[in-house]
Amino acid sequence: MEGDREYCSELSRTQGEPMLGTAEPVDIWLLLEYKPAWKSRAVEDNGLEDETNRWLEDSLKRCAERGLKARPQFIRRPDFDLGTTTLFIARNNSLGRIEASEYDAIREVDVLTSDLASVRENVYFVCTNGQRDLCCARYGLPTFARLQELVGARVWQTTHLGGHRFAPNVLALPQGILYGRVDVDVVDAFVTTIESGDVSRSHVRGRSAFPPEAQFAEMQVAGRVEALLDIRDDRVRFRTNLGEEEVRVRSASIPMQIVASCGDAESKDVYPISGTA
Template sequence: MVSMRPTSALLQSHVASHCDGPMSDDRVYCSDLCLASGEPMPGTAVEVDVWLLLEYRPAWKPKAIEDNDLARRTRDWLDRTLAGIAKSGRKARAQFIRRPELDTDETTLFIAEAGTLKRFRSLGYDDMQGLTLDSPRFEEVPETHYFVCTNGQRDLCCARYGLPAYAALRTLAGSRTWQTTHLGGHRFAPNVLVLPQGAIYGRVFPEEVGAFVETIETGALSRCHLRGRSAYSPEAQVAEAFLHGAQKLRSVDGPTVTFETANGTAAVDIQPAATPLEIIASCGRTEPEAVFPLQPVGRPRRETA
């Protein structure tokens, strides 16, 4: 891929829009700049082994998980749960979720790990206090659920692009669609977490939602939107996106990633690009930063079954 700085006109417009204030009609958003730069998305998904998604309906602040109005008892339970997961050597991430258009007395908690999605519903948060990840009080949820980052308090792109994507997804997937807090990678907005698949997708624009959902509902990855499967390292995320027919990750050995496929095993080397891209990471920044996107080197090496 040929590297490309955000065009000077775009970058100058982005800086000027900050000077003009948040209501400027000609603001340039980080998602627009990222798209113009040609930055590839595979390998950019946050690494997470266990997702904990808790319904929280009040307004979300920029760092909603740390700064919210949950009762101290509930926040302590959440902290203990996350710490327990981390102690086991797994990477955990908490998200707030909501469906603003629904009026319900129930509060929902999802836990996702190892390709499974479980749900617990209660009246408020008190009944969650004694829950553990293996509690029989969870019900397994086989249906695909969509979680769209819409927290405009964290980054303007998440509201500007996330909210229309949420509306389009909700039209097709109904109550299986939720808004969620920051998923990382503002510049790839609209971002969507799909569970129990465990993949994060970017640039899921409303006009592409129909094809996106059609692909996901078959159990396949939407490769043109794929940022990565969160349980994988960045290198493995890139390899899975590159290797069509990849079924199961076998190993990551330095730069070499090996997957099982329908036709045997395939290995590919993943390396940072030699030439950096200069990107604007979020709408709150004006200074570009250099990134070296991971990319496959050479052709896959296949071993037939």
């Protein structure tokens, strides 16, 4: 019975698992509209034409050859089908967008160099793929619906963002921060914070352009981070609007036993990050 089911998101909250420093590091986000139903691993298992899948694979390969981690996402917006296909590319703290009538035009885009129309307003991407994990649909869909009421066409459903147990997960671009546990009852306050140009600190998982240690450290400094300068041993150094700031970080010596996904039969060891400025 559903009432007896244990959801990984609820278990993570009950255990008090920290979220900060859990965003997967990503240099380039590639978010492609795909309207049909999503399978569990939608980006790899889909009904796109072979040419489009090859373009996607080639784009990821070219990024990797340059030492850049690109992450592909499928997106959709069921109530705003304009008869076009949208592609977003986020890189270097900017967000670009192209709308095309066919995937042919999308395949002409160079993920590394194409100059797409700049998007300056916040766009929100909510993981809702219940085929991958039950929590993503159970908690993500209500959050998506409320976001849609507040920001209209600036919110999209998306495939797996990583970290099912932190559902509802929301990626905000071009801000570049992944948020977790953005429950439907906090969406209004969350949007107010993001739209004002601030960070919703109680929901931060991390800035995806940074490695986990720097994701954690960014939230400890007094100033606004302008650049990550270096990471040496247990120290993370930033340039901020107040000057250079340094944070000491460490991983827990004793792991937490965490159920990472609703489909997992066994728990895994997780070592949360902590530290001080």
